[in-house]
Amino acid sequence: MKNPTVAYVAGAIAVVAVLGVLRLKPWQNKSGPTPIVSNANTAQGPTVSGEPQEVKVGFLPVTCHLTCPVTDFATRTSKANHFASMRFTDFPTVVDALKAKRIEATFMIVPLAMKLREQGVPVKIVYLGHRDGSEVIVRKDSPAKDLRALRGKTFAVPSKYSNQYLVIRALMERQGVAESDIKFVEMAPPDMPGALATGSIDAYFVGEPHAAKAEMDGTGRVLYYAKDIWPHFISCALVVHEDLINSKPEVVRDLVRGIAQSGEWAETHRVQAATLVAPYYRQKEKLLKFVLTTPPDRVSYRMLTPTDEDLQKIEDAAVKSGILKNDVPIKELVDRQFIPKDIKPANIVMPAKSGGPS
Amino acid sequence: MKDLSSVELAALPPILQLRAVSQSFGTIEVLHDLNLSVARGEFVAIVGPSGCGKTTILNLLGGHIAPTRGEVVRDGKARMVFQQDGLLPWMTARQNIELGVRHLPQGSARDNKVNELLALIGLRDFSEHYPHQLSGGMRQRVELARALVSEAEILLLDEPFGALDFLTRLRLRGELVRLLQEFPRTVILVTHDIEEAAHLAERILVLGERPARVNCELRLDAPHPRDVTDPIVVDAVRRILGEMGLRE
């Protein structure tokens, strides 16, 4: 009885220990920063501004958040702040992580940021992630020319708190389509192209690359580009916790400048941008290239200063649709002090062919 | 063969006594005002119809339950031997027997004692077998060995051979007698096998229907080992059957 018991307990402890060592990789302590794993120090040695900091910035693998991994890449060997991009898979998890202050900066759909503010979570929109970059997709063989043709059909949106949903409601009103005429479903964006192909939904409105996927697969076509419905459409913004703004304003300033410069670079280096972010997104480079170049104005990374007018328009629509109970003053929601006066493209040296971030 | 009155029994120093014991489970009274006295070294069998409370008497004697009324006096340690499943299935035959010698310090004296018992019951080659790898008869032998190896002076046998076939039963009775000659003990045997009682016991108590009373007591003086066809045994069987109203 005694010996086998001891042996089995020892075996179990050994298994845990081996897995722990393999998992935590203590021998990797000194390696440089990887895009995902976050070691507090980047081992670049002390700098003028003291210890280099690593700040985690949340993003989802959608092109609305493209500037996040680009900034990660641009600052990966920085002697000041490294903005490590942290890939999430859904917004509820992003919200939880932000509430728990596991991350203090993230890209997020704008109405959701408003909702958080309404609930008393002290977050601020400090910059935008993109303009445009979303499409309404219908099946390739669909005869639809406008929303009137989608009466009685099923329409997928990523979330009730997405601006896509608000925008499509505004368009329905303009075209005289009643709220009850279209059946809306919330769906994870990656599932939308497949659902469209198999006919379980008839149309969807979502950020790239999930719209372009259907186009590339030959199962869907664009009914509307976002800019056709709502010029300079905004889906996502860079949201920062007030604690970070108060404790390290210079870090936030650095972050916003980094994002702005990454945007400027991506705007003029679209093919390279696709190559650069593909490993961060773990998506196919071909698809991202398609999104960024077909046509080039499908998504834009300029004009990223959020105006009161932009945000008020979204908020009005949100209140109207019932997802916000009352107006959150835009002044409380936005903080433009960190936006740089002139934006130069980020200085990015493309990695060697096989490279990618590592 | 003669009947012994309780007065004569009291002359011997009793090792076990039930004094005016009553036992109820809920509203059912199983024993009512029962008196019993067992002398040191005696082999007493208790027979009776099933459900009359035989096992309850054993449980009282063993101290596993406390009487509702009355008093149980026991002058020494007691050990039960069960009908089946009394061996711990996760222990080998040797380990089970070792449970009986826990009073001895670990060492060669203890090992020798266990080996001696294993040899006596003829299971030396099976010492490292688990109970589920042994036959029913082998298991009961191990149980007997475990009880006999212990310091307990009293053996409480609860239908010890009840789950075995007739031939094995006969063989084990002989073995029990032999073992008792090596390790003298006071034995209380509860059984509904009248022949078994007559074959083994020096004194037989025949219980009546519930609540149990002692209907009659027989004393068998024939020396051991007895033959199952010994006239004394056969005669005792006849008398018990008559007492229980089971003779044609």
Add this chain to the structure above:
Amino acid sequence: MRFVRGVDTRDFSNEWSLLKSFAVSQRSVSIWPRLLLPAVAVAVALAVWWVLSSTGVFPGTLFPSPADVWAGMSEELRTGRLFDDIVASLFRVVVGFGLGVLLGVPCGLVLGHNPLARATFLPGVNFFRSLSPLAWLGFAILWFGIGDVSSMFLIFMATFFPMVLATLAAVAGIPSIYFRVARDSDLSGIELLRRVTLPAIMPQLVTAFRVTAGIAWVVVVAAEMNGAQEGLGFAIIDARNALSPDLLVANMVVIGLVGVVLDQILARLSRIPSLRWGFER
């Protein structure tokens, strides 16, 4: 109604037999067919899959071909990501499950022995057992952040309560005769626990280990929806996001294979000689 040692076991004995029937061992089949038959079944399934995808009944966008999946899997193997994912998931499952066992078994022992504790806590145990680990996802992130600890918490929540119930049912089912033998041999306290109570429930615990380890492995996909950046469950979600059904299927295959291996390892516990009795009658 069944009473074991005065305990009403109605509320969990059924469940126990259900658990047990889950983990039936396949002793009746001899060694060669036992290895060969599943191999044949897998080969046939692969062939059917290959034929279906090459005839184009399923478009590649809806279901990937075996070749795609193989390519995806070799790529994951080559970059070492697959190994890291397996290690991450195994680490979380082993720790979460280990804690579930380490805390669940003692709790089950207490509840099994103490009617007052059972009356007090059994409804609570049943309540929490009914909650899907997914329901804890939000709190897991709020309390434990993103990464290993919150995944372990979710796996712990999924395994602790079944472990308590299985132990409780096993303890309540110990034949009273064993305790009487123990008493005759003057066993009490820790020694009683070590030499009688634990060995008596061990075979049922081994079955419970297999069942709950299975639960833990199933839950790993959900438990890694917490912003984890590595792990097979995360890889599943990530493959969806990356619009790569080939990687999705590749990771599914790996999860299934690792699950089978885990179960086989735990099944070996039932070969311990002092446990055989529980599996042979």
